[in-house]
Amino acid sequence: MASTDAAEPNRRALVGSIRFVATLGLGLLSCALAFFITYEAAKAGLNLMGWYVNWVMPVGPLLVGLAASSGIALGAWLFGVRMSGISLAATLLLLGGAFFGAEYVAFRVLYPGGVADDQGNVLGFWGYFDAATRMIHFENRRALGLFGYLMRVLDFLAFSAGGVLGPLLLLVGRPYCRACYRYHRNSVLAHVPAGNEEGIAELRDTRSNAAQFTSNLIKIAPKETWEETARSGERILFRLSWCPSCRDGQLILEKLAGLPDQKSGRVLEQLPVPSRVVGDLLASQRAA
Ligand SMILES: [Zn+2]
Known part of the structure; x- marks a missing residue:
């Protein structure tokens, strides 16, 4: 696919960017799908983002992350966007937003009037997120306090593992034609x-x-x-x-x-x- 046209590299870069943006667009759609699933689960009384198996396996976040990123995997495959470097970083960024988005959706549905702390102050999302994080506990019911944030990190790792794993397994390392995307x-x-x-x-x-x-x-x-x-x-x-x-x-x-x-x-x-x-x-x- 050799070309002597001097504008060729520019054209290719433009086509590449359009395909990349289209992929991110599909990623946004799948994030909306993940929010919808979280919303429906919360309406049924299940906080998916807090769904652990055996107290330590964040199965819920992993599944929601998988749903959130499915559009990226689909788009990358459809539009031939190469999954590496920038595209994986953009995927992670999108997943970061989706993670808090899903937490927010669950909060809004589960506590439509907000929650009150011990002093009776009504907490918004971030106040709730902080309080809920500090109250995370295992079987012995003793709250972890600040260490609860370690569990949140674990949540996010599971969420992004679900998210990045999909495209990664599907596309990374697969032979790719650079001339045709x-x-x-x-x-x-x-x-x-x-x-x-x-x-x-x-x-x-x-x-x-x-x-x-x-x-x-x-x-x-x-x-x-x-x-x-x-x-x-x-x-x-x-x-x-x-x-x-x-x-x-x-x-x-x-x-x-x-x-x-x-x-x-x-x-x-x-x-x-x-x-x-x-x-x-x-x-x-x-x-x-
Ligand atoms: Zn080709």
Whole structure:
């Protein structure tokens, strides 16, 4: 995707920014969804943001965080925004806002008239948040005082773990086309027993010739044998990873040694495949 146009880098930066902003927009929508869930739960009497399992596992914050960030994950995938550096920092910032937003929603629903402290002063959200934090306790019912803030930090860590984990698991480390702003697609080409070194080398070396590669696939690892190979222990997974726009591709060899349904393993090699060959391979896969 080479271009001699001097305006090209500017245009690409602009397109990148628009996609990023659109992703954050979806993130805001999913935050609204998280608030809605928190609101409905609070109306039913459950404070999701304070939902712990076994007193120490902040399951509620984790789930609300997951919901809050689902739009980011979806947007990053749809618009091909690369999850790294700035985008993860923006996600964390958004999640920070969403965390207090969700606490606020729960407070408003659970205590519509505010709460009064021991002296009868009516507390607003921050006063309530501070008092509630200091009153956090374990099974023995002794309030933690200032140490309650440690539990809040734990809440937020769980909240953002739920939030960042989604996009991270989905997108980080996935092959990405910088020219087209798109994540690569994947398709499995073959499962080959690890012992078949000759066949593996032959496949690897013919990757630039679609016709020969395809006939080698049929010869060395026809689809009917994949299941048996997957059950046989150590095997090499051949994957084609390709940009859905420009078809720039990679042949990825991974070593699998686990259960038959293992989907990915240790990457042994990543070899470039010309876009013309990617097109031919995909066409022959569809025909098969
Ligand atoms: Zn591309």
